[in-house]
Amino acid sequence: MSQKEIIGKGTIAKLKEILSERKLNNIFLVTGKSSYEKSGAKDAIEPILSDYKVTHFYDFEVNPKVKDIEKGMEIFKKNNCDFVIAIGGGSVMDIAKSINILASNEGNPTEYIKNQKNIENKGKVLVAVPTTSGSGSEATRSTVVYIDKTKYSLDHEFIIPDYTIVDSQLTMNLPKHITASAGMDALSQAIESYWCIDSTEESKDYARKAIKLIMGNLIDAVDNPTRESREAMAEASFLAGKAINISRTTACHAIAYPITSYFGVPHGHAVALTLAQMLVYNSKVTEKDILDKRGINYVHETLKEIAGLIGADDIQDANKRITSLMEEIGLKTRLSEIGVKTDEDIEIIIKNGFNPQRVNNNPRLLTEETLRNEILDEIK
Incomplete structure (x- = not known):
């Protein structure tokens, strides 16, 4: 799958154009608990999202667990979300990508995670905005999921984000x-x-x-x-x-x-x-x-x-x-x-x-x- 790359200081503002082009209204926003505000992302995108319905999901652990993905899928489906924005570090990227792809494929998520069933459907449009400089998950077709301390990978071309916005301004306050x-x-x-x-x-x-x-x-x-x-x-x-x-x-x-x-x-x-x-x-x-x-x-x-x-x-x-x-x-x-x-x-x-x-x-x-x-x- 091709990915549109938007790189440079201040490029988070390009999110407005993406939303306008796609003509979608119901956003599933995945962020960290505190990094969203500390990175400056909240101040940068809240004005952009003011005209849209936003379901904000941030209640999950670092290093995504299957239970967190299942919880996110339930919220995602309940609110009929048609667009995904992931803003944060590697765990945020992985959980957003996992929820997005698994919510679009019928059956038990664990069966896909354990490679017992094949992914057949692409998820909704996903924009990945990293606030750390390390995981690279904004550029990959895979996600990490933990089940009982064992690490698994979801891997499919449908998983790679449709857009990635790499704005270094959002990393300036990293500890x-x-x-x-x-x-x-x-x-x-x-x-x-x-x-x-x-x-x-x-x-x-x-x-x-x-x-x-x-x-x-x-x-x-x-x-x-x-x-x-x-x-x-x-x-x-x-x-x-x-x-x-x-x-x-x-x-x-x-x-x-x-x-x-x-x-x-x-x-x-x-x-x-x-x-x-x-x-x-x-x-x-x-x-x-x-x-x-x-x-x-x-x-x-x-x-x-x-x-x-x-x-x-x-x-x-x-x-x-x-x-x-x-x-x-x-x-x-x-x-x-x-x-x-x-x-x-x-x-x-x-x-x-x-x-x-x-x-x-x-x-x-x-x-x-x-x-x-x-x-x-x-x-x-």
């Missing part, structure tokens, strides 16, 4: 810790997309641009935010989202989900925890464990390019630079520092961190044994 975690999510997406076995020249071009923007602007965006650094990070997040929309993410994301579910670590931080070590792990690929059909030389060259993009001389230097970046923006880099302290804790991650689709996208085969010994033990 440091959210800027840091979201920024590392975007960096992880871009790097994972770059080394993914399903990468293309197009996805690598998006990822390459995203990595350069993040490495040049994340520290400033966290410690001394300027309009320029916020604009760069907003663009980088969108580009990283476009990259993973083509290639998908890989092992770091798979491992991250139980770290978030069981230990309460924000998603972007959880993903970044294994990023540096996964780079080293992938660099040791052999003929016996390579998953990328393009061959060992291709993988080695790709990882060397990633090192260069983050300003490193080699893989070990890249590992240190990623770790140092996390420390500089205030993120813990050791599992013991975020509550993963026992062998039992490690086993929780291993048991629940093996999404076959994501792990098998990695250029080097990752097994439970190698995850334990070569990744998690190295960052305890």
Whole structure:
């Protein structure tokens, strides 16, 4: 599905034109509980929405649960909504996209989430307006849903938002810790997309641009935010989202989900925890464990390019630079520092961190044994 992209400071005002063009009246507005006002989005769009019927949905948890989606679907259908606006971070985007697509397909939502039924109908027109710079969900055809602490993905071309408005002005008031975690999510997406076995020249071009923007602007965006650094990070997040929309993410994301579910670590931080070590792990690929059909030389060259993009001389230097970046923006880099302290804790991650689709996208085969010994033990 094609998506109309509207990018730049002040572009939230373009929402008025979209509504006028579409001639729809009954809006389902999905926002965060506090970010909607703190980001400035409320002041920006309430005058635009004053002539429309608006159903405002914000009563849901971070990291969308199926119960929240079912609650939103009931409200969506009851009010006969014909247009969706999602304004917020990754959880807002995911829950809006999930409600929109599932409300348009008959049957139990869980059957679609667990891939027991196929999506057949497109949802209503959806406009995605991110207020963080990290999830990239405004650019993707997938959503994340949790059922009993297990992460599932809805994935279909009908899910991608019809419009995305990337207005950096809405990220100016982001707290440091959210800027840091979201920024590392975007960096992880871009790097994972770059080394993914399903990468293309197009996805690598998006990822390459995203990595350069993040490495040049994340520290400033966290410690001394300027309009320029916020604009760069907003663009980088969108580009990283476009990259993973083509290639998908890989092992770091798979491992991250139980770290978030069981230990309460924000998603972007959880993903970044294994990023540096996964780079080293992938660099040791052999003929016996390579998953990328393009061959060992291709993988080695790709990882060397990633090192260069983050300003490193080699893989070990890249590992240190990623770790140092996390420390500089205030993120813990050791599992013991975020509550993963026992062998039992490690086993929780291993048991629940093996999404076959994501792990098998990695250029080097990752097994439970190698995850334990070569990744998690190295960052305890």
